[in-house]
Amino acid sequence: MKKEKNNSPSIVMIGSGNVGTQLGKRLQKRGQNVIQVFSRKAEKAEKLAKAIDSKWTNDLSKVIPNADLYIFAVHDDFIDDVAAELAKVIDAKSLVTHTSGATPSTVFKPYFERYGVFYPLQTFNINKRPAWSKIPVCLFSSEAADMKLLKSIANKISNKVYTLNDEQRGIAHVAAVFANNFSNHVFAVANNILKKEDLPFDLIRPLILETAEKIRNDEPGNMQTGPAIRGDEETIERHLNYLEKFEDWKEIYKLMTEQIKKYHL
Numbered sequence: 001m002k003k004e005k006n007n008s009p010s011i012v013m014i015g016s017g018n019v020g021t022q023l024g025k026r027l028q029k030r031g032q033n034v035i036q037v038f039s040r041k042a043e044k045a046e047k048l049a050k051a052i053d054s055k056w057t058n059d060l061s062k063v064i065p066n067a068d069l070y071i072f073a074v075h076d077d078f079i080d081d082v083a084a085e086l087a088k089v090i091d092a093k094s095l096v097t098h099t100s101g102a103t104p105s106t107v108f109k110p111y112f113e114r115y116g117v118f119y120p121l122q123t124f125n126i127n128k129r130p131a132w133s134k135i136p137v138c139l140f141s142s143e144a145a146d147m148k149l150l151k152s153i154a155n156k157i158s159n160k161v162y163t164l165n166d167e168q169r170g171i172a173h174v175a176a177v178f179a180n181n182f183s184n185h186v187f188a189v190a191n192n193i194l195k196k197e198d199l200p201f202d203l204i205r206p207l208i209l210e211t212a213e214k215i216r217n218d219e220p221g222n223m224q225t226g227p228a229i230r231g232d233e234e235t236i237e238r239h240l241n242y243l244e245k246f247e248d249w250k251e252i253y254k255l256m257t258e259q260i261k262k263y264h265l
């Protein structure tokens with residue numbers, strides 16, 4: 001069947017990992033015009049391209065020039081390298097963006113005149129469809145016309161579109177690492193403790209969900225419970241005794257207990 005003409009801005013997705021895949025699918029679902037997917041691995045590029053009815057390549061030199069927007073969804077540390085390579089293929093006036101929270105937009109400056117950021121502030125997995133309409137999409141470009149283009153696209157995929165400069169986005173990313181990466185690591189520690197004692201993770205799953213649910217309408221500082229905030233020293237002592245056999249986790253427990261006491265008592 002012949003593909004219908006799409007008058008939306010043309011987009012090339014560079015990368016087909018967690019973000020490239022989920023963002024590509026969302027853009028396509030909301031009628032946006034993803035014309036090509038690039039991945040170093042042909043099978044990955046082809047898989048995403050098939051899902052979103054676009055072209056694909058695993059050869060950076062074959063990336064389509066003259067697209068309205070290039071979105072880099074590659075590892076933070078390789079944005080610079082990929083930009084340098086792509087600059088040999090597409091015009092320096094092309095609008096390039098990345099999806100990284102921590103990387104300044106100026107990573108593109110040595111290679112491109114028009115650049116920005118299209119950062120969806122959420123945790124993504126290639127196999128789990130995100131609730132896109134609620135995901136904050138943090139945009140940046142120093143050019144008003146480019147910002148307008150980015151906003152027009154972001155507004156199609158989410159109801160929460162923000163403008164954050166590089167510094168603001170970097171700070172939001174630090175907060176996100178605490179809120180998501182660190183809390184998930186602590187969930188993993190809890191899971192491992194239960195596993196070692198042959199107890200099911202289901203014992204604490206409702207607790208984790210309730211903890212997140214409670215902050216829907218209030219600040220986390222108001223929601224703290226547990227032995228540290230109550231000052232139940234005997235309970236803390238019992239926990240530390242149990243944790244003697246897990247030296248690293250005991251360190252985390254001590255540090256967290258001190259922090260909760262310091263900021264709440």
Ligand SMILES: NC(=O)c1ccc[n+]([C@@H]2O[C@H](COP(=O)([O-])OP(=O)(O)OC[C@H]3O[C@@H](n4cnc5c(N)ncnc54)[C@H](OP(=O)(O)O)[C@@H]3O)[C@@H](O)[C@H]2O)c1
Pocket residue numbers: 014015016017018019020039040041044072073074075076078081082098099100101102119120121122123124125
């Ligand atoms: N995951 C998240 O929760 C999340 C959330 C918000 C923003 N981000 C940001 O989104 C970007 C992508 O993250 P991700 O989680 O999607 O990563 P990912 O799933 O690991 O995918 C990374 C992509 O980078 C490509 N890549 C890696 N090294 C490369 C290189 N040397 N040259 C060209 N391509 C290379 C990989 O290409 P191949 O397919 O060729 O291997 C893959 O498509 C990062 O900037 C990250 O900070 C991630």
